[in-house]
Amino acid sequence: MNNQKSSNPISRTIIGDIAERSGVSATTVSRVLNGHKDVSIATRNRVMKLINELGYVPQRNVQTTDLLGMTVPLFNSYFGAIMEGAFDALQGKKAQFLTIRTENNYETETTQVQQLLNQNINGLLFMLPQERAEELLKLKQKGIPFVVVDPFLPLPNEIPTILIENISASILVMEHLFSLGHRRIGIITGPPHWGSTIDRTAGYYAALVSAGLPIDPALICEGRLTPESGQEVGAHLVSLPNPPTAIFAFNDGMAVGAMHAVIEHGLRVPEDISVVGFDDVEANLAYTTPSLTTIHHPLREIGRLAVDVLYRLIQQQPLEATHIKLSARLVIRSSTGPCKDR
DSSP, rough: OOOOSSSSOHHHHHHHHHHHHHTHHHHHHHHHTOOOSOHHHHHHHHHHHHHHHHHOOTTSOOOOSSSEEESSOOSSSHHHHHHHHHHHHHSSSEEEEEEEEEETOHHHHHHHHHHHTTTOOOOOEOOOOOOOOOHHHHHHHHHHOOOEOOOSSOOOTOOEEEOOOHHHHHHHHHHHHHHTOOOOEEEEEOOOTSSSHHHHHHHHHHHHHHOOOOOOOEEEEEOSSSSHHHHEEEEEETTTTOOOSEEESSHHHHHHHHHHHHHHHTTOTTTOOOOEEEEEETGGGGSSOOOOOOEOOOOHHHHHHHHHHHHHHTTOOHHHHHHEOOOOOOOOOOOOOOTTTO
């Protein structure tokens, strides 16, 4: 058989050949070519991959643009940066994202994900998915290519994930504060069940133990990831009988709120209390007064990498690793300074 690319549509004879090679019926191949939604993603991808390898040209009504699904809990600067990286990775590709906003709601996400699957999409990009590991594994077993960005909890090795090294990033913050003479450091965490909260808190513990310092439960407070909660928790920490000399908030919004709390109590940042954040995604953070020391979260890189991994899965290419962790870096600005008790 001649495998040279032809400008003619795929004939019935060729359809039969593709069916035999791919292990499906000729009817299934026809349904793939005509864009029917009742063909599994795995089967469709296998058939289309074989068609492309053999150099055949499908008929005009075949979907030639990859449709990728993306779940986004909220449209904010954090997820916006990841989305920008993902869109960057699509440059030069015939592809587009169908994006859904889940509001961190399980019912909303599962319903809309099913709607995405009904759209005949080629793959999915999950951001902080609400689905449990068992549900994600079921998607994988159905042959649906997907990548998870920043999972709530650790996921099995079979599920591709991309996140940053939260433990080492937290240690970076603590070592910076130690170098300035701080020994009594309060933290404002995120939701206790989130993987990022667990890892960042682990880094905080590890740094204290390594420095031979005690862990004081009074200095460990939960926040709601908003500036308002940072201000509330910051006010609580500042009002302790033995307050911290530094506050490490697990996102920038809470850090800015904590800075306001310090100032409202008649204290100065960083002269009286140093403050550190996490993420470095707000464009105006460098212009807060004082400018915020924070961990730079490589969000755009995460978005680009997630799309690259997703395409490898769609094309059935092997992955060198399923759990990918990127390094973060500390950006030192003016909100941290020497401990006044040093």
